[in-house]
Amino acid sequence: xxxxxxxxxxxxxxxxxxxxxxxxxxxxxxxxxxxxxxxxxxxxxxxxxxxxxxxxxxxxxxxxxxxxxxxxxxxxxxxxxxxxxxxxxxxxxxxxxxxxxxxxxxxxxxxxxxxxxxxxxxxxxxxxxxxxxxxxxxxxxxxxxxxxxxxxxxxxxxxxxxxxxxxxxxxxxxxxxxxxxx
Numbered sequence: 001x002x003x004x005x006x007x008x009x010x011x012x013x014x015x016x017x018x019x020x021x022x023x024x025x026x027x028x029x030x031x032x033x034x035x036x037x038x039x040x041x042x043x044x045x046x047x048x049x050x051x052x053x054x055x056x057x058x059x060x061x062x063x064x065x066x067x068x069x070x071x072x073x074x075x076x077x078x079x080x081x082x083x084x085x086x087x088x089x090x091x092x093x094x095x096x097x098x099x100x101x102x103x104x105x106x107x108x109x110x111x112x113x114x115x116x117x118x119x120x121x122x123x124x125x126x127x128x129x130x131x132x133x134x135x136x137x138x139x140x141x142x143x144x145x146x147x148x149x150x151x152x153x154x155x156x157x158x159x160x161x162x163x164x165x166x167x168x169x170x171x172x173x174x175x176x177x178x179x180x181x182x
Contacts, residue, residue, distance in 0.1 A: 001132070003182075004046035004105040005036055008090060008112030008119050010074035011051060013060035013067025023144035025115065025159035030073045032139035032176040033111050039180050041077060046103045049074065049082045050090035052118065074112070088121035097129055107132040109179055110171075111139035116162040123171050133171040136179055137163055 010033060018024055040047050051070060053063045060067035076082050083094045090096050100108065108131050110123050119140045126133040142162065144155045167173040 001106045002046070002104045003107040003109060003134075004048060004100055004103065005040040006048050006050055006090060006096075006108050006110045006112075006122065006126075007033060007037065007074050008050045008110060008122055009052045009061075009114070010071045010112050011061060011067060012069045012071060013065070014113050015071055016060065016067055017143065023155045024141055025143075025155035026138055026141040029111070029113075029139050029141040030071070032136065034073050035176055035180060036109065036111055036136065036139055037074070040109075046100070046105055047077070047080045048096065048099055049076045049080060050094075050096065050112070050118075050122065051082060051084055053084050053086055055086055085118075088118050089125040090118070090122040091125040091129060100131065105131065107134065109134045109136055111136040113141055115140040115142035115159050117142070120162050120166065123166055127170045133166075134179060135163065135166050135171045135173045136176055137173050138175050139179075 052061045053068055054061040081099050083096045085094050108126050110119050112119050123133045123135050142155055142158050145158055146152045163173045
């Protein structure tokens with residue numbers, strides 16, 4: 001089964017967030033993304049980069065902001081497509097589905113940030129469009145959040161809940177070592 005790697009929103013805005021000392025899950029995510037990239041590239045497999053560009057000039061992901069720049073660990077290699085999105089899912093308003101279909105891709109491995117936002121949204125869209133998604137559990141990360149009820153939720157809890165809501169029904173949730181062994 002032809003498989004593609006989708007590297008989602010590994011951009012400097014998130015490195016800036018990390019540098020501010022906020023609560024973050026999965027500190028090994030970037031090193032696992034590097035391992036996935038190395039494996040997919042060595043097999044000449046399809047790799048697609050999905051980058052977020054905010055539409056407001058105040059958005060840290062705005063294309064003119066330093067936060068829109070890709071982190072070096074996830075820099076696209078020559079010939080790897082880059083898809084620009086302005087919303088949560090990498091499929092909405094982008095050519096991602098066409099790129100994957102034209103490459104004969106049936107299964108996608110998703111990694112990047114954030115676990116409960118753009119990676120989860122893209123995972124759900126992939127499943128809805130008939131791709132078999134694999135959510136790389138330790139190659140994604142997220143941040144702590146507070147709910148509308150005022151309760152705070154740690155980054156590790158948010159990450160765990162994201163995995164739990166996807167596993168089985170929407171995607172296969174696998175660790176990087178298991179994806180690399182496939």
